[in-house]
Amino acid sequence: MTRVLIVEDETWLGERFERVLRQEGFMPILTSNVYSAIDLIDSEKPSVVIMSLLLSGASGIGLLHELQSYVDTARTPVVVYGSAQLSLTADELEPYGVRRLLDATTVKPQDLVAAVRSVLA
């Protein structure tokens, strides 16, 4: 089963994503902070990481840098869930391993699933 790490500090939002992905046959792992995400990436070796950029504690950007710093994690595809307000494009985030950028204001559960499938393809 494909492991998907969800890094979302809005617990209820993370739980929604977790449920949607589980229904679609993925094995979601939910964490709310960057420090435990780093541990989980080492121990669980997820195939995909879904994360918000504006996380509490260390920032999501810190996590992206951390992922890019190691050969074994640099290729892990990342789906960023954020708002259009960030004014970031997928191209700008690509050097950080971000393969898809989902807009929080328009995203639907099926978009999340489609994004995960597309980065795995």
Place this chain on the structure above:
Amino acid sequence: MDQAGSAIYDGLPNGIVGASASELQVPLSLIRQLSLALEDMSLPEGERRQLAERLTLTVERMLRLTQNLRVDYRTQSMLNLEPVNPMTICQEVVYELTPLFRAHGRTLVARPRNKSLLMVADRLLLRQLLLGFVDNALHYGSDERPVQLVVGGRGNKVRVGVRDYGPAVATDVLMRLDERIARQSQVLIARRPRASGVNLAIARQLAEMMGGSAGVVRHRDGATFYVDMNLSGQMSLL
């Protein structure tokens, strides 16, 4: 910093307006996802009830946030500075936010103290400021330990702190990560966005309006957001 890195930081919302918009967008996104989930009529009754409860609690959280933004525009002349028992305010905050904490499987407590202290503050403003801190603490810690409201004396000041517990990180790891992140982060919001965004900025303004100050102390396993207000002279009469 490389070009892509620079683009990331340029893209982050700056200033109080950006931080406010960002802060409001989080619960709005959650409300949207909860509403979308409720469209599924095949959900069991218990789950629907839970989603509805989460919707209500999230809307209430948003209302508190907007209230904090509005209060920023109050003028000093409208303040009602008086001797206030901060423990009473802490207990009110605990009472108001306990349903939200319970729904998240978390606990909020006001640490009792034997000796009462009085501070000079506007009761409503202080309450609002603490509600903001506690709301933020709920969404930071993943730890099972309760978020604590703590009152303490510091010379001629009284401090009310909101202590939250995040994951305990070994000091060397924390230093290494902090160093890396500090090198990469050029904007305050990247460090602890919600807290260092609108809540702390407004809290500082509100505290200053009442003749005090507000700030944050970062710990290895969380943070304490605090407000320091002047000790009330009425204490000497007690």
